[in-house]
Amino acid sequence: MVRKTFDVKSGVPRHLVGRQGGGSMKMQKRVLIGIAGCLLLAILVGCGGQAATPTQQKARVWRVALVLPGSISDQGYNAAAYNGLMRIRDRFGAEVAFSEAVPIAEFEETFRDYSEQGYDIVIGHGYEFGEPIQKVAPQYPKTTYWCINCDVSGPNYTSLLHQNQEGSYxxxxxxxxxxxxxxxxxxxxxxxxxxxxxxEGFKLGARAARPDIEVTVTYIGTFDDIARAKEATLALISAGNDVIFHIADAAGIGVIEACKERKVYAIGFAWDQNVLAPETVLTSTIIDFEKMMEEAMEATVKGEFTMEIHRYGLSTGVVRLADFHGLVPEDIAARVNQVVQDIIAGRIQVPLISEPTP
Structure with a gap:
């Protein structure tokens, strides 16, 4: 097995050949140690031979692990969560680890492995982690589990749930x-x-602007297959669609590539994807996973975090639209910005519709 670790100071990956610690985990893991761990060691050893005070000895280094369904290089959904983990490391001095591209069949094993290692918080990044967390959490009551984009909660697990149907509208x-x-x-x-x-929020918003608009949504059955996403997008463009929004993680790169080639507009997801095609990507629905995870960690450190489901919409700043990059006429931009303000003020309520509609 090829194991990848990370050099904290330089940020340069180092590839090491060997077995994963414990021999039971069948996945890639990267472990990153926060600077605070080194500072704590220095305190405990003492400066000039002096013993550390009881207060210094009680300083806590939180251990936080992140489990991802995709790659941190997807330039979207998984990369955003990885950046959130790095913010937790940098701001709170946590010892952090992550596993990327973990198959569904190994979700429970991965959670158990981190729990056995004594991690304080284990995070599953995606709706698909909800059921595995519900199974594993009762077995490790001293571990806290966060499920991003889930709708589950219990004595030692909860969800950080964005309300991006508002941004999509x-x-x-x-x-x-x-x-x-x-x-x-x-x-x-x-x-x-x-x-x-x-x-469904995207459909509702489009029809609110133009009741006669035709809206088509295609589910491609992958978050990783760029070629499949591109093929599906080209078919939509051939059918006359000239603005295409994606929620496809790494596969969304294929959506943007197709739009760029055929000179139609794209709308990105999770972060400002205009950088991938500056003349093509009008804007993106940003989900600030960094802010979401940082706020949850801050509440945890303060002892204020609760196991209720935490929801984040446009009013929280976690969900927002990226810049229009000069691609949107001023009058249209003003109308869209007004819609955003109306949602924040509660004048527009975007319902949660969990089953596809025509």
Missing amino acids: AVGYLAALMSKTGKVAGVAGFQFPVIVQQM
Whole structure:
């Protein structure tokens, strides 16, 4: 097995050949040690031979692990969570570790491995982690589990759930106003409730802007297959769709590539993806996983974190739209920004629709 570790100071990956510690985990793991761990060691040893005080000896280094369904190099969903983990490391001095591209069959094993190692918090990044967390959490009552984009909670586990149907409504409104053909589309990975809710929000926003707009959503059954996403997008473009929104993680790169090649507009997901195609990506629905995870960690450190489901919409700043990068006419931009403000103020309520509609 090839094991990848990370040099904290330089940030340069180092590839080491060997067995994974314990011999039971069948996955890649990267372990990153926070600077605070080194500072704590220095305190305990003491400066100039002086013994550490009782207060210094009680300083706590939190141990936080992140389990990802995809790669941190996906330029989207998984990369955003990885950045959130790095913020926890840097701000709180935590010892952190992560596992990427973990198969569904190994979710429970991965959670158990981190729990056995004594990690304080184990995070599953995605709706699909909800059931495994519910199974594993009761076996490790001293470990806290966060499930991002889930809707589950219990004595030692809870969910950090974005309300991106609000952001999706706003970009649906934008897509309809920017379309010249009267046809817009969405490309999404799987029909998970949290994904469907966003695509249904996109439909509602588009139809609010133009009741006669045609909206098509295609679920491609992958978050990783760039070629499949590109093929599906090209088919949508051939059918006349000229603004396409994606919620497809790494596969979304294929959506943007197709739009760029065929000179139609794309709308990105999770972070500002305009950098991937500056003349193509109108905006993106940003889900600030870094802010979400940082706030949860801050509450944990203060002893204020609760096991209720934590929800984050446009009003929290976790969900927001990226810049329009000069691609959107001022009058349309003003109308979309007003829609965002109306959602924040509660004048527009975007419902949660968890089953696909026509």
